[in-house]
Amino acid sequence: MTSLLEVNHLEKTFGTHKVLKDINLQVKPGEVLSIIGSSGSGKSTLLRCINLLEQPTSGAINFHEQNILANNFNVTDYRAKVGMVFQSFNLFNNLDVLQNCTIGQTTVLHRDAAEAKKIALEQLETVGMAPYINAKPAQLSGGQMQRVGIARAVSMSPEVLLFDEPTSALDPEMVDGVLDSMRALAHTGLTMILVTHEMAFARDISDHVVFMDQGVIAEEGTAEQIFENPQEERTKTFLKRYLNRV
Amino acid sequence: MKQHRNFWFFLGTLLLMILAVPAATSHAASGTFKVGMEAGYPPFNWTQNDASNGAVKIQGNSTYANGYDVQMAKKVAKSLNKKLVIVKTEWDGLQPALTSGKLDAIIAGMSPTAQRRKAIDFTDTYYHSKLVIIVRKNSKYAQATSLKDFKNAKLTAQLNTYHYTALNQIKGVIKEPAMKDFSAMRVALESGTIDGYVSEKPEGISVTSANPNVKMIEFKGTNGFKTNPEDTDLAIGLRKNDPDRVKINAALAKISQSERDKIMDNAVNEQPKTNGDSENWFVAILKQYGNMLLKGTGVTLLISMVGTIVGFLIGLLVAIIRTIPVAGNRFRRGLLKVVDWLLSVYIEVFRGTPMIVQAAVLYYGAAQAFGWNMDRLVAALLIVSINTGAYLSEIMRGGIISVNAGQFEAAHALGMTHLQTMTKIILPQAVRNSLPAVTNEFVINIKDTSVLSIISVSELFFTGSTIAGQNFQFFHTYLVICLIYLVLTFTITRILRLVERRLDGPQNYNVMANQNQVSAPTDNN
Numbered sequence: 020m021t022s023l024l025e026v027n028h029l030e031k032t033f034g035t036h037k038v039l040k041d042i043n044l045q046v047k048p049g050e051v052l053s054i055i056g057s058s059g060s061g062k063s064t065l066l067r068c069i070n071l072l073e074q075p076t077s078g079a080i081n082f083h084e085q086n087i088l089a090n091n092f093n094v095t096d097y098r099a100k101v102g103m104v105f106q107s108f109n110l111f112n113n114l115d116v117l118q119n120c121t122i123g124q125t126t127v128l129h130r131d132a133a134e135a136k137k138i139a140l141e142q143l144e145t146v147g148m149a150p151y152i153n154a155k156p157a158q159l160s161g162g163q164m165q166r167v168g169i170a171r172a173v174s175m176s177p178e179v180l181l182f183d184e185p186t187s188a189l190d191p192e193m194v195d196g197v198l199d200s201m202r203a204l205a206h207t208g209l210t211m212i213l214v215t216h217e218m219a220f221a222r223d224i225s226d227h228v229v230f231m232d233q234g235v236i237a238e239e240g241t242a243e244q245i246f247e248n249p250q251e252e253r254t255k256t257f258l259k260r261y262l263n264r265v
Numbered sequence: 266m267k268q269h270r271n272f273w274f275f276l277g278t279l280l281l282m283i284l285a286v287p288a289a290t291s292h293a294a295s296g297t298f299k300v301g302m303e304a305g306y307p308p309f310n311w312t313q314n315d316a317s318n319g320a321v322k323i324q325g326n327s328t329y330a331n332g333y334d335v336q337m338a339k340k341v342a343k344s345l346n347k348k349l350v351i352v353k354t355e356w357d358g359l360q361p362a363l364t365s366g367k368l369d370a371i372i373a374g375m376s377p378t379a380q381r382r383k384a385i386d387f388t389d390t391y392y393h394s395k396l397v398i399i400v401r402k403n404s405k406y407a408q409a410t411s412l413k414d415f416k417n418a419k420l421t422a423q424l425n426t427y428h429y430t431a432l433n434q435i436k437g438v439i440k441e442p443a444m445k446d447f448s449a450m451r452v453a454l455e456s457g458t459i460d461g462y463v464s465e466k467p468e469g470i471s472v473t474s475a476n477p478n479v480k481m482i483e484f485k486g487t488n489g490f491k492t493n494p495e496d497t498d499l500a501i502g503l504r505k506n507d508p509d510r511v512k513i514n515a516a517l518a519k520i521s522q523s524e525r526d527k528i529m530d531n532a533v534n535e536q537p538k539t540n541g542d543s544e545n546w547f548v549a550i551l552k553q554y555g556n557m558l559l560k561g562t563g564v565t566l567l568i569s570m571v572g573t574i575v576g577f578l579i580g581l582l583v584a585i586i587r588t589i590p591v592a593g594n595r596f597r598r599g600l601l602k603v604v605d606w607l608l609s610v611y612i613e614v615f616r617g618t619p620m621i622v623q624a625a626v627l628y629y630g631a632a633q634a635f636g637w638n639m640d641r642l643v644a645a646l647l648i649v650s651i652n653t654g655a656y657l658s659e660i661m662r663g664g665i666i667s668v669n670a671g672q673f674e675a676a677h678a679l680g681m682t683h684l685q686t687m688t689k690i691i692l693p694q695a696v697r698n699s700l701p702a703v704t705n706e707f708v709i710n711i712k713d714t715s716v717l718s719i720i721s722v723s724e725l726f727f728t729g730s731t732i733a734g735q736n737f738q739f740f741h742t743y744l745v746i747c748l749i750y751l752v753l754t755f756t757i758t759r760i761l762r763l764v765e766r767r768l769d770g771p772q773n774y775n776v777m778a779n780q781n782q783v784s785a786p787t788d789n790n
């Protein structure tokens with residue numbers, strides 16, 4: 020099967036600091052890919068390069084075998100197909116929960132208001148946030164905001180959904196609700212790329228796992244390979260640290 | 266006699282005239298004797314609300330005119346066997362109205378200057394004014410009979426009048442700085458900072474009747490000031506070669522000096538009181554000038570509100586342009602840089618110079634340099650808008666920048682363009698965040714529009730100056746003005762805070778209350 024998304028020899032430099040070095044990745048449709056690694060290893064940067072919130076320094080990213088870095092590539096169309104769930108939620112503070120989930124649909128996808136509302140309500144229902152449709156983000160807890168963030172992204176009917184540590188800003192008791200929503204999404208067959216420190220969850224839902232260290236992919240494989248039988252010393256050290264902590 | 270009491274007084278009467286809207290009349294062959302005056306220059310002419318003391322109704326108006334000029338006009342009209350009609354006319358409109366036939370005569374405290382004689386004729390003098398010196402009764406100057414007696418006396422007079430220059434005729438006098446008005450000189454005299462002040466006789470009559478502690482020194486023959494008849498004589502203005510001139514001069518000749526003095530004494534006593542004895546001063550000011558104050562308040566509100574709103578839009582636009590991400594091709598980048606530079610020049614210039622100077626440059630400068638004769642109100646609105654725009658553009662830019670970067674990223678991640686991101690997500694937040702600053706700017710504008718009095722916009726402060734120039738109650742008038750400003754700024758601040766709170770909605774979200782509105786399938790039975 021051909022890849023939905025392909026990253027080839029991707030490099031990203033901030034000033035003189037090379038944050039990503041020769042990153043290669045393939046994501047197949049319906050696949051759940053987890054990216055793990057210690058802080059500062061470049062996980063977020065990689066994710067942000069994928070939806071062009073950061074401009075890669077060199078290399079190629081292909082989506083449906085189209086080079087997204089080409090000059091004439093329609094970035095906004097592409098971003099509409101690649102959803103993003105942020106660590107700090109980034110719900111639109113000026114809009115209520117329902118509007119957060121409809122604004123992208125109406126302005127970017129040009130869906131009519133009624134259809135957008137219907138889709139948004141379905142997704143909000145799925146994440147259990149339907150009772151809060153008129154609430155403003157400031158009136159919600161972190162876990163509630165993140166579930167709205169997921170509903171907002173999914174309402175756009177994306178082909179790929181990117182998660183950047185969606186639970187790490189949450190109080191422990193909020194985490195499970197969000198993970199449940201993500202698990203449900205994975206079961207719908209949505210393609211997902213997930214940066215997380217929730218190792219148990221990653222092992223549970225991932226088809227493929229990438230371990231990053233200092234800007235390179237140090238090891239990759241299936242969830243079993245990485246978590247049960249890591250080959251690299253750095254992977255072992257990293258996982259040991261996490262297992263001890265949890 | 267003063268040709269113009271002063272600038273404020275003139276503008277004040279001008280304003281009154283605009284309010285009064287003098288009705289145009291056609292020149293009747295006989296029957297009526299139409300006399301023009303400002304009806305705002307006591308004791309010569311003033312406006313009152315009733316016919317008491319022999320006042321004459323003002324044409325096309327429910328008010329009455331009285332004063333020395335009115336009483337003289339009555340006598341002249343009687344001798345001509347015509348019915349007297351008083352036409353309230355602004356000072357600058359008197360001569361054109363006369364020459365165009367809308368008036369038959371000007372009896373308005375006008376001196377027959379050579380300049381005026383070119384355009385109109387004058388009768389003989391109907392009032393001759395003498396300069397007097399007002400002193401304290403208990404001072405050594407109270408017994409003075411000649412200018413020589415004022416050696417070493419600390420004297421002053423009103424600013425920009427011939428009274429002040431007349432002080433030079435006193436040998437060894439200590440010339441104190443000229444003062445703005447009589448009330449200031451009265452206070453100075455009483456407090457002893459001056460020994461006396463020079464004025465014309467009417468003020469002398471007026472002050473001595475009001476204050477038993479002061480005395481008016483009149484001079485006989487050559488003991489007094491030498492003055493120019495252009496300054497001291499008043500005459501009736503007539504059209505060139507008016508056949509009635511001889512008759513009027515004959516009528517004037519029949520009015521003796523003692524009769525004239527008596528008319529002036531009466532006028533001084535009957536002129537509108539500067540401080541209401543029976544009424545509370547506050548009520549008196551509101552009663553007499555309520556309409557003017559209301560109008561001034563309206564103008565101030567209009568200028569500051571329109572200025573703030575337009576300034577806000579300018580500021581928003583500038584801020585949007587200045588926060589466009591610098592990207593794209595070289596041409597686009599270069600263009601953005603140039604525009605950005607121009608905008609920062611605009612901001613620096615208007616934030617770095619006083620609004621009063623900006624107003625003067627725009628209004629007077631534009632008139633002089635390019636012959637643009639802008640409407641004062643338009644100029645005022647323009648200045649306040651541009652000025653506010655400069656301040657608010659930086660505030661709005663700060664507001665945009667201070668919106669969390671995550672908001673931009675989330676919008677971009679959904680596929681929104683920069684424009685969509687700005688209009689749908691960033692600006693609503695930036696505007697909301699900068700609302701307190703905009704409110705603040707509004708309040709500042711309410712206060713700062715007072716500097717627009719430099720271009721004679723009849724806003725609240727200017728109105729106050731006009732009123733004070735008429736009633737000489739500076740303290741009380743400005744106190745009222747102060748109070749109005751305070752009420753305005755206080756209520757507007759409260760109202761806008763309330764609006765802000767409304768916009769924010771409640772702090773907490775009530776799930777129960779909202780469930781009714783949710784049309785999710787599980788909620789329906």
Ligand SMILES: Nc1ncnc2c1ncn2[C@@H]1O[C@H](COP(=O)(O)OP(=O)(O)OP(=O)(O)O)[C@@H](O)[C@H]1O
Pocket residue numbers: 033036038056057058059060061062063064065
């Ligand atoms: N905009 C930026 N400018 C300069 N350096 C940056 C920028 N963004 C990230 N970096 C640097 O790139 C490196 C990788 O950052 P990144 O956020 O991708 O790490 P991460 O793996 O997501 O870490 P964490 O687990 O803490 O989120 C870090 O050293 C960081 O300081």
Ligand SMILES: [Mg+2]
Pocket residue numbers: 062063064183184
């Ligand atoms: Mg990160």
